[in-house]
Amino acid sequence: MPASEVTIEQVYDVHVFCCINERSQDHPRSSCAAxxxxxLQKHMxxxxxxxxxxxxxxxxxxxLERCELGPVLVIYPEATWYRYDTTDDIDDILNQHIIGRQRVERLILKNNQKVPAPTIKSRIKLRVGGIKKLTRNVKKFELFPEIEGLLPTFTAGSHINIITANGHRRSYxxxxxxxxRQYYEIAVLRESDGRGGSAWMHDNLALGDSVEASLxxxxxxxxxxxxxxxxxxGGIGIVPLLSMGxxxxxxxxxxxxxxxxxxxxxxxxxxxxxxxFADQVHFHHDGGNPKxxxxxxxxxxTPTKNTxxxxxxxxxLITAVQNAASHWPGGIVRFEKFISDRQKPVHQNSDTAFDIVLSRQRKTLSVPPGKSILDVVNDAGINVSSSCEDGVCGSCQVRLLGGKAxxxxxxxxxxxxxxSIMICTSRAEKGETLILDI
Ligand code: FES
Ligand code: FES
Known part of the structure; x- marks a missing residue:
């Protein structure tokens, strides 16, 4: 029978197959169930x-043999493949593809794709349009878009990473x-014993200068x-709280x-x-003595409902608040830390090198002493989100599929x-190879 005469009868208008295959925790290919x-299939x-x-x-x-890209699903009769991570992704597939008949381009898997598409480094160029000294050691900077227009949207509590001239990323x-959205306003506390980012911002950034930043x-x-x-x-910690206020x-x-x-x-x-905050602001000046x-x-x-x-x-201060609120419902205290209390650089030249297997990328890389997993992964052109790069903020958390960290x-x-592992600071235990869900 010529192909043109074949009629395909469909039982369903749409038939979705979601892989729920499960492999052992340390399997280098991982699995969709893991x-x-x-x-997510149940949510769908x-x-x-x-x-x-x-x-x-x-x-x-x-x-479905596309394990490195998972979780994956395929929709028939048109055989469209998607990868998804969250219930939002699933909702987009249902609303946009199944109801709206439009492909969700950001989640599409190509037929010949073997590894996840490299993520685009989302950076923008900003121009310093305003600088003002707020206190002896705090300066505020107004950062405008290089090309006239509005800046990308953000929500209260957000930060951007500024890439300093020496290539360091610092979060503000x-x-x-x-x-x-005409400009982003940040404030920088000059830290004499910091890692150099704040001093660079204070000493080098002038009106009209251009800086690179993350979204x-x-x-x-x-x-x-x-x-x-x-x-x-506490001090410079006012910045995100002011935006929230x-x-x-x-x-x-x-x-x-x-x-x-x-x-x-x-x-x-x-x-x-x-x-x-009008009459709802209370200043607590301790003169240098926390007592x-x-x-x-x-x-x-007294714990208050819905607070x-x-x-x-x-x-x-963060620890003191957590302790004082320990009798409040769990998870009620939200905090943001950008800097740990550590005195020395986290990665030392005396550390030992180790290998990492990037399960999705099907790549093995070596992490030398003095460098972080995050550096090595970024150097390989794979973008993993990060912020503090000091093990405190949680941005770079990655699923650990095998090996002892x-x-x-x-x-x-x-x-x-x-x-799990925070790849900005943590390393492998001696003699271990880490398998990461990257
Ligand atoms: S485990 Fe889902 S595609 Fe292989
Ligand atoms: S980037 Fe903040 S914990 Fe790793």
């Missing part, structure tokens, strides 16, 4: 029902309201479900700010904090050590 496909089924999509079948399948929170990322978002927001800032003020949501600093001269953005500072025991004595606590500042971060909990 990357969360079981729950439930969501399709909620959306009342007719004549669709969403099946679990065995290995945005102070402005997300509505104000805004938010690891410190507002909890939209909270009815009251209790914000606690601006949003909460615009929306008329209840918020209180406790702002801790040594004295009025070392309180950047004091005027703006008063404008935004004279904020009384957290009293402020956090979210945010703290940004030195790690001592020597964890040098202060982000992961011990219970996660077997399955």
């Amino acid at each position: 990357r969360g496909s079981v729950d 089924k439930d969501r399709a029902k909620e959306l009342k999509i007719k004549n669709i079948r969403i099946n679990k399948s065995g290995c 929170s945005l102070a402005n309201s997300p509505k104000q 805004p990322t938010n690891n410190f978002p507002l909890d939209k479900s909270a009815e009251h927001h209790l914000l606690i800032a 601006r949003v909460l003020h615009e929306k008329g949501v209840s918020a209180t700010l406790h702002y801790c600093a040594r004295g009025p001269d070392s309180t950047p953005y004091a005027k703006e904090a008063k404008e935004v 004279n500072g904020i009384d957290l025991q009293q402020i956090l004595a 979210c606590i945010y703290v940004c500042g030195p790690s001592g 020597e964890h040098r971060d202060s982000f992961l909990k011990e219970k996660d050590y077997q399955n």
Whole structure:
């Protein structure tokens, strides 16, 4: 029979196969189930029902032999392949592809694709359009787009990474309201014993200069479900909280700010904090003696319903807030740290080299002494998100599929050590090869 005469009868309009194959934890190819496909397939089924999509079948399948790219699914009759990671991805596939009949380009897998497509390094060029000294050692910078127009969107609590002239990345929170996208406003505390980034910003960055930066990322978002927001800032930690305050003020949501600093001269953005929080701002000036500072025991004595606590500042303040709020519901304290308390560089020349297997990329790379896994992966042209590069922020967390890691971060909990690694700081234990879900 000539091909043109073949009629294909379909039982379903749409037939989806989601791989839920599971392999052992340390298998170098990993598996779709190990990357969360079981729950995501269930989400897809439930969501399709909620959306009342007719004549669709969403099946679990065995290995589809595209394991490095997983979790994967294929949609028939048109045989479109997708990779997905989150319930948002699944929702996009249902809404855009299945209901809207348009491919979700960002998730498409090409037929001949063997490794994940390299992610584009999302960097932008900014021009310094304003500099102002806020205190003796804090300067604010207004960074405008190089080409006239609005900057990419961001949400309160976001930060950008500035790439300094010597190639270092340093994270700075945005102070402005997300509505104000003509420029990004950051404030930099000059740290005499820091890693050199803040001194470079203070000493070298002049009006009209051009800098490279990442797109805004938010690891410190507002909890939209909270009815009251209790914000606690320590010094330069005011920056993201000011942006949050601006949003909460615009929306008329209840918020209180406790702002801790040594004295009025070392309180950047004091005027703006008063404008935004009005009678709901409390300054705690300790004159350099924490005993004279904020009384957290009293402020956090009684847990309040539907309240979210945010703290940004030195790690001592973050720990003190966590301790004082230990009788509040778990997870109620949100914090952002960019710098750890470590005194020495985390990667030493006396460290030993080790190998990493990038399971998705089908690549083995060697990590020499003095370099991080993150450096080596980035040098290989593979972009993994990062921020603090000091083991505190959580941006560079990667699934550990095999091998024993020597964890040098202060982000992961011990219970996660077997399955996760922060690749900016942690290394392999002696003689171990690490298999990473990259
Ligand atoms: S494990 Fe899913 S494609 Fe192989
Ligand atoms: S980049 Fe912040 S923990 Fe690794």
